[in-house]
Amino acid sequence: WRQLSAIPFGETRGYGEIAEKVENPKAVRAVGTANGANPVSIIVPCHRVIGKDGSLTGFGGGLEIKKKLLRHEGALFKAI
Numbered sequence: 001w002r003q004l005s006a007i008p009f010g011e012t013r014g015y016g017e018i019a020e021k022v023e024n025p026k027a028v029r030a031v032g033t034a035n036g037a038n039p040v041s042i043i044v045p046c047h048r049v050i051g052k053d054g055s056l057t058g059f060g061g062g063l064e065i066k067k068k069l070l071r072h073e074g075a076l077f078k079a080i
Contacts, residue, residue, distance in 0.1 A: 004044050010073045012049065035049055048073075
């Protein structure tokens, strides 16, 4: 979750980008699994992780909350 915590306010990263940061570019699904297991989703900002194409993907609080959090932060993303 260290890499999730490193995503700045107002920015997003793809699952693949996180996998590369942990030096295991094939671990995209593992990143998703770890992201989904995050017990403190506001402190460790898993809402800032999006799909490769910019789409919103799973979030424990629901996609509508994820969208609101990203909008509040001013993050740019394709999905509306």
